[in-house]
């Protein structure tokens with residue numbers, strides 16, 4: 001049974017269709033990331049699932065039960081938000097207990113559940129502290145404990161790490177999947193950060209213009225973005241998108257981009273665009289068949305990697321990203337990591353093929 005099935009969900013504000021006939025499903029114990037640019041409707045989608053968007057149209061089925069008409073409190077979901085949203089006048093203990101109190105549970109089982117989840121999150125020593133006495137990391141954990149304490153089958157996370165420091169963000173990216181697995185809890189996790197999406201999501205749903213543009217395994221969205229728009233959004237630095245030349249060869253296409261040549265298993269698109277991730281652009285100090293001469297325009301360190309802006313002889317600019325410095329000198333040769341890259345059609349915006357074969361043809 002799925003933890004959640006959303007069918008034809010639509011939300012409109014005046015003439016603005018925020019969500020249009022959106023379908024989404026979350027399997028038991030699965031983490032689905034809802035990814036998309038700012039203002040696209042991610043929070044609205046979570047609110048609609050939680051029963052907090054009165055104008056929402058469509059069906060929401062939680063663990064086999066149609067809750068489309070149920071009020072929020074009858075849906076038994078856990079929720080965690082961007083700014084922790086802790087009650088300032090309550091100590092951590094009471095903040096964590098609040099969903100259980102709302103369900104009118106007896107005091108003893110509430111205390112036991114709060115203790116257990118606080119131990120799991122290593123905040124049992126600060127349960128008597130008020131939010132103002134907690135560090136950001138402890139506030140984050142308190143909010144998470146509150147979401148977990150009622151043992152919901154599904155938790156909605158609205159960009160919970162957006163405003164926390166980098167160290168806590170890295171910690172939680174590792175810890176959160178482990179915690180959710182331990183509690184056998186499914187989750188929808190909203191983020192605009194593709195690294196977070198890759199770290200936390202089993203599957204990623206990309207929301208663009210009120211619709212789910214792609215819903216697939218995180219690696220698949222990365223390796224084979226369904227559209228040019230997704231390729232531009234998902235990745236930092238994003239995929240290089242290079243206007244290409246395509247020529248039919250058998251049932252496939254021979255694609256030439258920035259002087260590199262690839263074979264794809266698809267008919268030639270009308271306006272071919274070759275996509276290659278920065279880490280799949282290989283840098284060499286020597287020429288060889290299949291490599292293309294390029295000039296290093298700039299090198300910038302980023303997150304312990306080197307971003308290298310390159311210009312090939314035909315004037316194409318592209319970015320390479322590696323954990324080692326580029327070869328010495330401004331003139332180098334580039335190639336593509338075998339099997340990586342995607343072919344798009346700019347006329348439709350769609351990806352038509354991925355995983356090219358490198359052609360042993362001199363540029």
Ligand SMILES: Nc1ncnc2c1ncn2[C@@H]1O[C@H](COP(=O)(O)OP(=O)(O)OP(=O)(O)O)[C@@H](O)[C@H]1O
Pocket residue numbers: 013018036037038039040041042043044045192
């Ligand atoms: N109560 C409301 N009244 C009118 N418009 C609203 C309301 N709530 C949300 N919207 C609109 O719905 C759209 C989606 O908002 P939402 O908060 O879901 O975006 P988001 O994808 O979560 O963005 P962010 O990543 O910046 O948080 C926005 O254009 C917003 O202005």
